Amino acid sequence: MIPQVATRSSEWVDNRLGLGKWVRKALDKIFPDHWSFMFGEIALYSFIVVVATGVYLTLFFVPSLKHMIYHGSYVPLQGQRVSEAYDSTINISFDVRFGMVMRQMHHWSADVFIAAIVLHMCRIFFTGAFRRPRELNWLVGVTLLALSIVNGYIGYSLPDDLISGTGVRIAFSIIESIPVVGSYFAFFFFGGNFPGDAYDFRFFIVHVLIVPGIIIGLLVAHLAILWHQKHTQFKGHGATEDNVVGSPVWPAYALKSTGFFFMTCGVLAALSGLAQINPIWLYGPYDPYKVTYAVQPDWYMGWLDGAMRIFPSWEPVFFNHMIPSVFFPTILLPGLTFGLFWAWPFVENHFTKEASRDHNLLDRPRDRPVRTTIGAGVLAFYVMLFTASATDVLANFFGVSLNLVLWAMRIMTVVVPLVVAGATYIICYETNSLPNVGKRKRASVIVRSADGGYESLETRYRPGDEPRELEPEELPGVYVHSKDELVGSVQRAAGDGGGSAGGGSAGGGDGSDSRPTGALSTEGTSVEGLGHEGPRPEGGASI
Amino acid sequence: MGPQTGSVPPGEGGELAAATDPHFALITRHERRMEIMVALSFWLSIAAMVTLAVVYSLGGQPQLEGAMLGVGLGALGVGVTAWGKYLVPQGPFKQERDHLPSAPEVRQAFAESFKRADTVVGRRTVLVKLLGAAMTVFGAFLIFPLRSLGPQPKKSLDGTDWRPGARLVRADGRVVNTADLEVGGLLIVFPEGFAGSAVSQTDLIHVATDDITTQPGRQTWGPQGFLAFSRVCTHAGCPVSLYEEETQLLLCPCHQSLFNILDGAKPIFGPAPRPLPQLPLRIDDNGVIRAQAGYDEPIGPGFWERGNGPA
Numbered sequence: 116m117i118p119q120v121a122t123r124s125s126e127w128v129d130n131r132l133g134l135g136k137w138v139r140k141a142l143d144k145i146f147p148d149h150w151s152f153m154f155g156e157i158a159l160y161s162f163i164v165v166v167a168t169g170v171y172l173t174l175f176f177v178p179s180l181k182h183m184i185y186h187g188s189y190v191p192l193q194g195q196r197v198s199e200a201y202d203s204t205i206n207i208s209f210d211v212r213f214g215m216v217m218r219q220m221h222h223w224s225a226d227v228f229i230a231a232i233v234l235h236m237c238r239i240f241f242t243g244a245f246r247r248p249r250e251l252n253w254l255v256g257v258t259l260l261a262l263s264i265v266n267g268y269i270g271y272s273l274p275d276d277l278i279s280g281t282g283v284r285i286a287f288s289i290i291e292s293i294p295v296v297g298s299y300f301a302f303f304f305f306g307g308n309f310p311g312d313a314y315d316f317r318f319f320i321v322h323v324l325i326v327p328g329i330i331i332g333l334l335v336a337h338l339a340i341l342w343h344q345k346h347t348q349f350k351g352h353g354a355t356e357d358n359v360v361g362s363p364v365w366p367a368y369a370l371k372s373t374g375f376f377f378m379t380c381g382v383l384a385a386l387s388g389l390a391q392i393n394p395i396w397l398y399g400p401y402d403p404y405k406v407t408y409a410v411q412p413d414w415y416m417g418w419l420d421g422a423m424r425i426f427p428s429w430e431p432v433f434f435n436h437m438i439p440s441v442f443f444p445t446i447l448l449p450g451l452t453f454g455l456f457w458a459w460p461f462v463e464n465h466f467t468k469e470a471s472r473d474h475n476l477l478d479r480p481r482d483r484p485v486r487t488t489i490g491a492g493v494l495a496f497y498v499m500l501f502t503a504s505a506t507d508v509l510a511n512f513f514g515v516s517l518n519l520v521l522w523a524m525r526i527m528t529v530v531v532p533l534v535v536a537g538a539t540y541i542i543c544y545e546t547n548s549l550p551n552v553g554k555r556k557r558a559s560v561i562v563r564s565a566d567g568g569y570e571s572l573e574t575r576y577r578p579g580d581e582p583r584e585l586e587p588e589e590l591p592g593v594y595v596h597s598k599d600e601l602v603g604s605v606q607r608a609a610g611d612g613g614g615s616a617g618g619g620s621a622g623g624g625d626g627s628d629s630r631p632t633g634a635l636s637t638e639g640t641s642v643e644g645l646g647h648e649g650p651r652p653e654g655g656a657s658i
Numbered sequence: 659m660g661p662q663t664g665s666v667p668p669g670e671g672g673e674l675a676a677a678t679d680p681h682f683a684l685i686t687r688h689e690r691r692m693e694i695m696v697a698l699s700f701w702l703s704i705a706a707m708v709t710l711a712v713v714y715s716l717g718g719q720p721q722l723e724g725a726m727l728g729v730g731l732g733a734l735g736v737g738v739t740a741w742g743k744y745l746v747p748q749g750p751f752k753q754e755r756d757h758l759p760s761a762p763e764v765r766q767a768f769a770e771s772f773k774r775a776d777t778v779v780g781r782r783t784v785l786v787k788l789l790g791a792a793m794t795v796f797g798a799f800l801i802f803p804l805r806s807l808g809p810q811p812k813k814s815l816d817g818t819d820w821r822p823g824a825r826l827v828r829a830d831g832r833v834v835n836t837a838d839l840e841v842g843g844l845l846i847v848f849p850e851g852f853a854g855s856a857v858s859q860t861d862l863i864h865v866a867t868d869d870i871t872t873q874p875g876r877q878t879w880g881p882q883g884f885l886a887f888s889r890v891c892t893h894a895g896c897p898v899s900l901y902e903e904e905t906q907l908l909l910c911p912c913h914q915s916l917f918n919i920l921d922g923a924k925p926i927f928g929p930a931p932r933p934l935p936q937l938p939l940r941i942d943d944n945g946v947i948r949a950q951a952g953y954d955e956p957i958g959p960g961f962w963e964r965g966n967g968p969a
Contacts, residue, residue: 145753215720216727248758281896281912284856288895288959291815298815298961303807308814309895310856313807345755352750360752367749370742374735381732388724403856404829404846404889406897410912423894423929424913430931432966439960440931441894475755507914517914518927587752588681 142365143590147348151238156372158231160379161224162334168221169323175211177203178273178319180312189396197275197400200315204274205396220387225267227383229415232260240459240490242477244347247470250460252340255333257456262333264415266326269318271393271413280401281410284309285423292439293446310403349477353587356475360587409508414501421503422448425525455493484543492536499528555580681751686744693745699737706730815961818888819858820937820952824849826862826886835945836882839864844901846889849949857957859889860937861898862947863919865906873922879938884947886937887923890958891915893930908934931960 129135179199185192187202189209197205207214236256239245245253272279272286287309290301306313345359354360362368386392398407412420422444430440455462463486464470480487502509503524510520557580560572686692710726713719760768780786826834826847839845845862852858867883879885887908891898896912901919907926908917915930917923923934935957938950956964 143753145751212718213714213723216723219720219724284896285894285912288893291959291961294962296962298811298963302809302811303804306808308811308857311808344758345753353752357755358752359755360750362746362748363751367742367746370746371739372742374737374739374742377731377735377738379735381728381730381735383728384724384731385728386724388721388726388728402829402854404854404859404897406899406911408900408911410896420913426929428893428915428925428929428931430960435965436962437960437964437966438962439964440929441959473758507911517916521914521928585680585750587750588679589753590751 142363144342144345144364145359145361145590146364146368147346147354147359147361149349151242152346153375154231154235154238156375157379158228158235159334159338160376161228161231161383162330163376164224164380164383165221165228166327166331168217168224169327171217172207172221173323175203175207175214176200176273176319178316180275180310180315192396192399195400198315200273200275201395201400204276208396216384216387218387219390219392220383222271222392223386223390224383225270226392226414229260229263229267232256232263233415236260236456237490237494241480241487242347242349243474243483243486244477245460246464246474248344248473249340249347250470252337252344253460254457255337255340257453259330259333259337260456261453262326262330266322266330267413268416269322269326272318273315273322274393274395275315275401276395277398277401277405277407278410279395280310280403281406282412282416283314283401284403288439289441289445292442294436294438294442297439345475347475347477349479352584354476356473358587359475363590411504411508417504418497418500419445419449421500421505421524424506425500425503425521425528452497481543481546484540484547487543488536488540491539492532495532495535496528499524499531503528681749682747684744684746685748689745692740696737696741696745699733699740703730703733703737706733811961811963815958815964816956818953818957819849819852819855820860820949821849822949822951824949826850826860826939826947826949827853829853834862834947836884836941836947837945839884841866841883842903846899847886847947857890859897860886861889861901861908861934862886863901863908865919869906869920871921873936876922876936876938878940879936879950881939881941884939884941885919886939886949887917887919887934888937888953888957889934891930892925892932892934892957892959893928895959898934 125135177199181199182196183199183202185195185197185202185205187193187206187210189205192205204218207218209215211217239253239256268282268286272283287301287305290304291297293300302308302311304314304317305311306317346361348354348360352360362371399405411417423441426440426444428440429443431438478486480490506517506520506524510517513520555577557577558574560574562570562572564570706726706729710723710730713722713726827850828834829846829848831850831853833850834845834847839862841864843864847860847862848855849858863885865883865885867880870880870883870885873879887898889897889899891910891912893910893913893915896910898908898910898915898917900909900911901907902909906919908919908923909915910917910928910930913929915928916926917930917934918926923936925931925933935953935955937953940948940950942948
């Protein structure tokens with residue numbers, strides 16, 4: 116079936132690199148399926164789009180604040196004094212063919228990228244996927260989120276338009292507000308007092324080289340750790356702590372995932388052509404003394420902007436030194452936020468002591484009411500901060516006074532998270548206490564043994580309630596190599612050890628069956644699969 | 659490799675799996691129909707991409723380009739995904755997980771290998787310490803080049819370009835005199851020679867004299883109802899630009915701080931912690947507005963060295 120050329124060239128490569136045994140293992144790898152696992156994929160794929168479109172934009176963008184007169188094809192701006200950064204961004208939009216789509220696709224994918232990261236992180240959090248052995252990958256992931264937000268912000272600051280310029284002015288004030296070193300940091304980074312002459316090309320190199328370099332490095336680590344540790348999975352369908360149930364990488368998972376990549380690209384492309392984003396030609400070029408109404412940042416900066424708006428006008432001064440008011444919402448709050456995120460797996464383990472063994476089965480959020488409650492409350496807090504970044508727009512929209520909106524947001528930012536947390540706890544508690552809801556009850560058979568013990572027996576399903584899922588099977592031929600047996604052995608069909616581990620669970624009804632200790636001990640024997648990979652490097656049956 | 663007919667399992671394991679094994683059954687019952695769907699998706703993708711090429715060649719049009727690229731990639735994605743989901747067996751298949759920790763003997767071996775250095779390197783303690791010292795000094799030096807990035811702030815945050823007697827000019831450099839601004843108007847002004855300056859930008863407002871609550875020590879600062887306040891917000895540095903004549907308030911559009919012009923530009927609402935600094939004005943014999951002096955406190959947002967105000 117495989118063309119001769121492909122066979123020969125893969126032999127050529129394998130003779131030199133010995134990749135066969137690794138690739139074979141990769142092709143046979145099983146990935147579990149669940150819709151919520153796709154947020155991470157969306158993040159990865161939009162990141163690829165961000166990088167690809169971003170590279171294209173660097174071929175045209177000029178990161179310079181030198182001023183010039185605009186002479187491009189966008190009539191309303193002709194003859195105006197603009198910076199080269201602004202001029203080149205306008206040119207990408209109107210005078211570079213396909214440039215508008217590329218620019219908007221870059222912006223859209225960045226926004227989607229960070230949104231997907233946040234959803235992915237929620238999924239990881241609420242299902243407990245950060246527990247041992249995946250704490251390290253959680254740390255990497257949280258770091259990726261922080262870096263992505265920073266890079267997104269720096270990126271949309273580059274065009275030097277009126278809105279992003281105002282944002283840069285605020286960023287200067289934020290850096291300046293750091294106690295002791297703030298003014299030095301700000302002056303060094305901007306090359307002097309605001310606006311300085313250096314920030315645009317410094318932002319540029321940070322945006323296109325330094326942060327993306329770190330992001331790519333961490334992303335590779337993130338995926339490598341995921342690959343090495345194997346994906347988590349939900350209970351049911353024969354999934355246990357010691358196996359992975361799903362479809363193999365080759366070809367089912369590879370096809371589905373590749374298709375999903377193109378679908379993500381397609382949505383981003385359609386958005387970038389049909390939904391306008393960051394129309395800097397409408398905002399105009401930045402001048403330090405100009406500003407516009409409804410200055411809102413990109414969505415992922417909204418929580419910080421909102422925090423700045425609702426934080427009280429408090430500015431402590433002591434011993435003739437000042438902690439500026441913006442320090443609290445824009446340096447301290449994000450510091451605490453990401454500190455909490457980074458620390459969470461260890462904080463939780465401090466109370467639950469779950470790190471004594473690996474957790475490969477995911478929690479249903481309702482089964483962990485306390486964690487889910489904390490998560491929902493914290494999430495509500497940031498949603499309220501995000502909403503607060505639109506106080507002016509809300510006041511306009513509802514036709515009420517700014518004063519009312521501000522105080523409403525200040526109160527709601529405290530109250531709503533508590534309400535959400537309480538409601539979440541009740542919902543978790545109620546759903547948690549109703550196992551097999553919607554199913555008819557099965558008879559309870561309790562047997563008394565000869566020595567007086569009582570035991571509850573599994574009983575049959577009611578007609579029509581039987582689980583319909585297939586018991587998972589091992590891939591044909593997978594273990595033939597690792598167990599040093601010759602190809603063609605039909606012994607696989609007997610379904611020896613593995614069959615009993617999964618099969619005993621009464622057909623994968625979710626929930627009640629967990630058999631950690633017994634399963635763990637059988638896993639000890641499967642270690643051999645790792646170590647014995649080496650001695651049998653030969654290419655398999657084909658030779 | 660391609661599983662053309664669903665009942666034949668893919669790959670070399672094909673002959674091992676019974677043709678009736680439900681794990682190799684497709685989840686669609688209409689295999690032929692699905693094949694046609696996938697084929698149509700691919701054709702749609704090709705058509706959209708060709709259209710995109712044509713649009714591009716004819717000069718480009720952003721909406722069409724985005725739509726065609728979206729359809730082209732989206733249809734390709736739908737086709738490939740449908741192929742992977744409906745025309746390839748889904749199992750479920752399972753795989754044992756590897757035990758992650760190294761075996762105890764492997765750890766032991768690792769520790770022994772690592773300890774090799776104890777005897778070979780570690781016994782030369784003086785050298786080890788010196789090496790550490792050299793590395794530390796090198797690491798400390800790495801901070802030095804950062805100093806080249808910009809000037810030290812020193813006192814530059816405390817002052818602006820306003821000097822005693824400086825004439826007020828607009829952004830285009832024209833000098834401002836009393837006739838230029840009626841009661842109820844606002845002008846953005848700069849010290850002469852510094853038009854457009856980010857730190858010296860100032861709001862000049864003309865109000866009716868009777869309304870002003872005169873601040874102690876500022877009796878002469880607002881001649882004929884001309885008041886000048888720093889335009890840099892004391893909260894986060896945005897230009898305080900929206901002037902509401904009816905209420906005599908200045909609004910910062912970034913975070914909605916409100917300043918009362920008639921009462922020394924004190925913040926009455928929002929996050930701004932301090933009043934906007936006021937620029938003392940005088941009017942010379944030609945009716946030209948001049949600064950009596952510079953601002954008497956640092957303008958704009960706070961910083962560590964600022965302390966409580968006047969330096």
